[in-house]
Amino acid sequence: MEDMGVNWEQKTLISELIQGMELTKQLRVHLKLASPFETKDLLVQKILSSYEKALLILRWGGSMGKPQTLAATTSVPEFTLSINGSPRSEDFDKDNQDYGDVSKKRKTVPRWTSQVRVSAENALEGHDDGYNWRKYGQKDILGAKYPRSYYRCTYRNTQNCWATKQVQRSDDNPTMFEITYKVKHTCFQGSQSVPPPASPEKQEQKNPDHGKHISHQQQQRSQQLLNFHKELRVNTEEFDNTQMQSPFSFPSTFGGIRSISPALDNSNLIGSFSPSYISPATPEPDYFSLPACTMINFNGNHNAYRSEYDSTEIISSNSSSSNSPVLDSVFSLNPLEIDPNFPFDTSEFFS
DNA sequence: GTCATTTGACCTTT
């Protein structure tokens, strides 16, 4: 078991370094050419992410073992990176310390974070990560201006799906929301997850197995979207009232959503996917002075999403321990657990 | 009637 972990680390480390080298070569070529800035920037981001991961592996040493599958990434594909995303290393850092003695530590569910900035229109739809969520609680958080909302998968009971997420408006930028996902979806909708449709009407076109006809479920979903829209509007109004001096300019935009996504057991994200797509948070706070997760680029559509959907995904925490029933059932899965529809194409990075 | 949200109470962890 330990050997496996070491082997994995070595392979991943080598892979990351090689990739970083290759990307650097590509960048050099682009620098000679009159390539657009975005192309160069993208390469820089990829390079940084590769080295970040390599450093993480070195930091983690052999304490983490072989990574598990990146189950929870199902909501990630549509995200692109945010240069201005605020890194959240505290959780990661803290949780990382747990590896040495998990038995005495809190059995927290692994989670990962992503940060998304979306336009007014996409705020609604972008926030809809393709899953159906049910709110089950709200709590005022110490030191936070805004309450944190708790959501669980609508299909918890019917499909035994234990996915949850927390949504909290950012103190720093009220137009942003931080969403923390915990536990990957195991429900069918999750496996069918695709980037969210543009509107509730379009929901009819997705989920072929669920939505051949518009059902009450879809009505409920539409209601969810409306509710969220309403919530955003309220937030915007609050923002307008309290933050008018903000340097931000959101005439018709209520801003963005910043999401914190599920993390899987530690590094596991890294191993199951092409290293280019997942960028774990690093333990060092100042490490995030650079865009922490710059590698999440799917199919090279970086710019396409970036215009309206600017996000950063960060593994913010990893405190999972093998004695967590949830983790055992959800994360100890084979690689096929990864969303088959996960829209990334690794060939781009190795060509 | 069904399902979602709200919200105070309760539980868990630190």
Next chain:
DNA sequence: AAAGGTCAAATGAC
């Protein structure tokens, strides 16, 4: 004890 997280009764929308 305090804070975060979850439960579940009350309530509302459809």
